[in-house]
Amino acid sequence: MTEIPGDAAAWRAYLSEYGAAFLRTAEDYQLRKLTAEQCETHWLGPGPASEQTIAATEARLGTRLPPSLRTFLSVTDGWYGVGGWIELVHPCREIDWLRNTASGERLIELYSEADRQDELADLFRNALMIAGGEDLWLLDPTDVRPDGEWAAHEFEPKYGEAERYADFSALFHASMLLMTEDG
Numbered sequence: 001m002t003e004i005p006g007d008a009a010a011w012r013a014y015l016s017e018y019g020a021a022f023l024r025t026a027e028d029y030q031l032r033k034l035t036a037e038q039c040e041t042h043w044l045g046p047g048p049a050s051e052q053t054i055a056a057t058e059a060r061l062g063t064r065l066p067p068s069l070r071t072f073l074s075v076t077d078g079w080y081g082v083g084g085w086i087e088l089v090h091p092c093r094e095i096d097w098l099r100n101t102a103s104g105e106r107l108i109e110l111y112s113e114a115d116r117q118d119e120l121a122d123l124f125r126n127a128l129m130i131a132g133g134e135d136l137w138l139l140d141p142t143d144v145r146p147d148g149e150w151a152a153h154e155f156e157p158k159y160g161e162a163e164r165y166a167d168f169s170a171l172f173h174a175s176m177l178l179m180t181e182d183g
Contacts, residue, residue, distance in 0.1 A: 004173045006068075011075040018176050019044045022081035025179050033080065045076030049092045053077065057092040061128065063141060065095075066150040068169040069130065083179025085156070087133035089172075098129040098138060107157070120162060123153060130168070134158070137171060 005014040019042035023031070031039070038044050049057075054073050058064050065073070078091035098104035104124060111121035123140060128150075131137035136155045143151035149167035154174075156162070165171040 044081035045079040049073040049077035083175040085134035089131040098127045
C-alpha cells in the first residue's frame with residue numbers, strides 16, 4: 001500500500017494506485033460514469049490545475065489553501081473515483097465555504113438550534129467544502145498546524161457525525177484504506 005502522498009510526484013503515483021483500487025471495488029453505477037480511457041489508465045481526474053487557477057481560487061475564497069490540497073490540485077483538478085460515500089473531490093471552481101452552499105446553510109441552521117449548541121455548527125460556519133456525495137469532506141481553517149495544514153473532517157449527515165483527520169492527505173488516504181478493506 002502506498003504511503004500518504006506529500007509531493008506532486010508522490011500524488012501522481014498514489015492517485016494511479018488509488019484509481020486502480022477504485023476500479024476493482026466500484027459498483028456498476030460508478031463504472032458507468034467513467035470513460036474507457038479512465039478505466040484503462042486508472043486516472044480518474046482531469047489534468048492539473050494551473051498555478052493561476054489555484055491562485056484565483058484562493059483569491060475568491062480569501063485564503064491560501066493548505067499545502068496538501070494545493071499539491072493535489074497541481075496534479076489533478078478534482079477526482080471522481082473516491083471510496084466511501086464521496087463521489088467527487090471538487091475541482092477548483094467548485095471548492096467553496098460550506099456556509100455559501102444550500103446544504104451548508106441547512107446544516108448551520110440545524111446544528112445552531114438553541115437546544116443543540118453543537119460544536120459542529122462552528123465547524124460548518126468556518127469549513128471549506130472540498131468534496132461531496134452522500135457525505136462531505138471539510139477542511140477547518142481554525143485548526144491549523146505550524147506547517148500550514150488544516151484539519152480535515154469527513155461529515156456523515158446520515159449519522160450526524162464528523163471524523164477528524166490531521167489533514168487532507170490523511171483523509172484521502174483513509175478513504176483508500178477503507179475502500180481496499182471493503183474490496
